[in-house]
Amino acid sequence: xxxxxxxxxxxxxxxxxxxxxxxxxxxxxxxxxxxxxxxxxxxxxxxxxxxxxxxxxxxxxxxxxxxxxxxxxxxxxxxxxxxxxxxxxxxxxxx
Amino acid sequence: xxxxxxxxxxxxxxxxxxxxxxxxxxxxxxxxxxxxxxxxxxxxxxxxxxxxxxxxxxxxxxxxxxxxxxxxxxxxxxxxxxxxxxxxxxxxxxxxxxxxxxxxxxxxxxxxxxxxxxxxxxxxxxxxxxxxxxxxxxxxxxxxxxxxxxxxxxxxxxxxxxxxxxxxxxxxxxxxxxxxxxxxxxxxxxxxxxxxxxxxxxxxxxxxxxxxxxxxxxxxxxxxxxxxxxxxxxxxxxxxxxxxxxxxxxxxxxxxxxxxxxxxxxxxxxxxxxxxxxxxxxxxxxxxxxxxxxxxxxxxxxxxxxxxxxxxxxxxxxxxxxxxxxxxxxxxxxxxxxxxxxxxxxxxxxxxxxxxxxxxxxxxxxxxxxxxxxxxxxxxxxxxxxxxxxxxxxxxxxxxxxxxxxxxxxxxxxxxxxxxxxxxxxxxxxxxxxxxxxxxxxxxxxxxxxxxxxxxxxxxxxxxxxxxxxxxxxxxxxxxxxxxx
Numbered sequence: 001x002x003x004x005x006x007x008x009x010x011x012x013x014x015x016x017x018x019x020x021x022x023x024x025x026x027x028x029x030x031x032x033x034x035x036x037x038x039x040x041x042x043x044x045x046x047x048x049x050x051x052x053x054x055x056x057x058x059x060x061x062x063x064x065x066x067x068x069x070x071x072x073x074x075x076x077x078x079x080x081x082x083x084x085x086x087x088x089x090x091x092x093x094x095x
Numbered sequence: 096x097x098x099x100x101x102x103x104x105x106x107x108x109x110x111x112x113x114x115x116x117x118x119x120x121x122x123x124x125x126x127x128x129x130x131x132x133x134x135x136x137x138x139x140x141x142x143x144x145x146x147x148x149x150x151x152x153x154x155x156x157x158x159x160x161x162x163x164x165x166x167x168x169x170x171x172x173x174x175x176x177x178x179x180x181x182x183x184x185x186x187x188x189x190x191x192x193x194x195x196x197x198x199x200x201x202x203x204x205x206x207x208x209x210x211x212x213x214x215x216x217x218x219x220x221x222x223x224x225x226x227x228x229x230x231x232x233x234x235x236x237x238x239x240x241x242x243x244x245x246x247x248x249x250x251x252x253x254x255x256x257x258x259x260x261x262x263x264x265x266x267x268x269x270x271x272x273x274x275x276x277x278x279x280x281x282x283x284x285x286x287x288x289x290x291x292x293x294x295x296x297x298x299x300x301x302x303x304x305x306x307x308x309x310x311x312x313x314x315x316x317x318x319x320x321x322x323x324x325x326x327x328x329x330x331x332x333x334x335x336x337x338x339x340x341x342x343x344x345x346x347x348x349x350x351x352x353x354x355x356x357x358x359x360x361x362x363x364x365x366x367x368x369x370x371x372x373x374x375x376x377x378x379x380x381x382x383x384x385x386x387x388x389x390x391x392x393x394x395x396x397x398x399x400x401x402x403x404x405x406x407x408x409x410x411x412x413x414x415x416x417x418x419x420x421x422x423x424x425x426x427x428x429x430x431x432x433x434x435x436x437x438x439x440x441x442x443x444x445x446x447x448x449x450x451x452x453x454x455x456x457x458x459x460x461x462x463x464x465x466x467x468x469x470x471x472x473x474x475x476x477x478x479x480x481x482x483x484x485x486x487x488x489x490x491x492x493x494x495x496x497x498x499x500x501x502x503x504x505x506x507x508x509x510x511x512x513x514x515x516x517x518x519x520x521x522x523x524x525x526x527x528x529x530x531x532x533x534x535x536x537x538x539x540x541x542x543x544x545x546x547x548x549x550x551x552x553x554x555x556x557x558x559x560x561x562x563x564x565x566x567x568x569x570x571x572x573x574x575x576x577x578x579x580x
Contacts, residue, residue: 008452011452011455011456012452014455014459015410015451015452015455016414016417016432016435016436017436017439017440017443017448017451017452018436018437018439018441019448020440027448027449027452030449030510030511031449031452031453031456033509033510033511034402034449034510034511035453036511037398037402037511037514038399038403038466038470039399040395040399041396041399041400041403041466041469041470041473042465042469044393044396044469044472044473044476046469046472046473046476049472049473050472051468051471051472051474051475052471052474052475053301053471054301054331055286055287055301055478055525055527056287056288056333056527058288058331060330061330061334072194075194076194076420078192078194079191079194079420079421079422080419080421081418081419081421081422081423081424088419090419090431090434091429091431091433091434092430093430093431
């Protein structure tokens with residue numbers, strides 16, 4: 001299916017992607033091409049076919065509910081863009 | 096030394112012909128002096144490599160060396176490597192020093208391997224040409240104006256250029272097999288769940304699988320012996336015994352039943368590639384195999400099903416890149432939405448953004464049944480084709496790619512044309528089956544890959560089949576003319 005410019009702007013918002021004004025047209029074209037490709041699937045007869053989510057049809061493995069991880073906060077926060085007192089810093093959310 | 100396989104180098108180390116330190120220095124020197132032509136590395140880990148080599152030599156001196164002790168290799172820059180930048184070839188992770196090791200890295204470290212560096216790739220493994228890398232394209236040593244394939248293009252180029260004897264790769268839709276074919280090396284995508292995905296930066300979690308890339312099947316077996324096995328840290332890793340993949344390499348191929356899917360030899364296949372693949376099949380007949388035509392009738396559904404499922408899973412996986420916990424963050428965000436949007440808009444490249452948007456669209460309200468559910472149904476049809484075929488034959492063979500290596504820039508502006516590059520490889524990931532690519536000839540002076548597909552967990556059979564082929568032919572020993580000693 002062919003997308004409109006406004007569709008792409010909406011999708012980009014849902015995906016939290018800032019697109020530059022001059023990029024939108026290019027994405028509108030390539031995304032429309034990709035959707036035309038995947039739309040070939042609509043012709044396939046899939047009535048009564050069970051969807052396949054996992055190649056081996058495995059189920060989620062469970063483990064005993066015990067503490068198995070050490071607290072590595074400092075190590076893991078060492079790669080964060082902004083941290084203070086062990087907390088991740090983000091722009092103000094609540095006025 | 097640079098032209099030796101892992102198995103030969105292991106022999107040389109054991110015999111004391113050279114030390115791991117000498118071998119490692121020789122590899123590092125080749126990378127330093129020659130990789131400018133190929134751009135196959137994102138990061139060279141010289142200090143780490145020299146330390147590991149010295150440790151390997153001490154271990155050997157104390158009589159405790161294993162087969163992998165002191166063998167140099169490289170890792171695709173998708174595997175978290177503690178203390179080393181792990182970029183996934185993205186601006187988003189250009190500053191990311193991994194705080195832990197992927198299970199695969201840990202296993203190679205424990206086996207005594209030496210890490211020479213992290214190889215170039217398509218950004219977040221999304222691509223078939225290595226052109227989407229933030230660090231620029233890797234180049235094919237057979238013709239540096241051409242792509243090495245992707246996404247594990249840096250690993251394939253480094254091996255083909257004899258900078259490293261072996262490297263790791265990952266394969267979500269052909270990302271080990273296609274670059275292996277285009278660069279004339281040997282690559283194996285194991286069964287889904289055979290190798291742990293822990294610490295391997297996720298692209299499409301129901302398709303991603305790590306595997307070995309080397310010059311020979313014998314070396315791929317040595318590597319898979321290290322990589323394969325259960326890992327409690329990956330919930331999809333399979334709890335199942337790991338055979339010794341080296342033990343059955345020399346088994347006879349007498350009576351091996353080979354199936355040739357007629358759909359893989361249709362119109363869009365380059366005739367020169369078809370001819371080389373047919374020559375390879377005749378070689379297998381000489382080795383005692385029988386050949387029959389088979390059909391995989393839902394082959395045409397693989398590309399559209401893949402380009403719904405992979406982007407859908409990618410859009411979910413890549414939502415973690417939010418500029419808060421690690422990686423790139425935009426300057427001076429005014430609020431949280433601005434932080435997310437600009438971080439992701441500036442941090443991701445074009446192809447990654449495209450796939451996130453395709454996935455977001457396919458999963459959005461009102462479209463889920465028409466796209467994602469439909470694709471998962473097609474996925475089962477594709478899998479059932481293989482299950483039926485593999486009840487009648489032991490392995491399936493065909494071309495790995497429809498064309499030899501294409502020119503840099505030739506397909507980069509048309510994503511749909513690029514996606515068609517993977518028409519023979521995607522279906523395996525959807526089905527979760529193992530597959531290999533081995534060099535089987537040349538077309539227009541460029542390498543051609545033979546794809547060998549087996550049943551679930553039949554990696555030992557694939558390696559056996561590939562090894563016997565490599566005992567009978569010398570395509571895997573051919574090196575690009577530009578290679579310098």
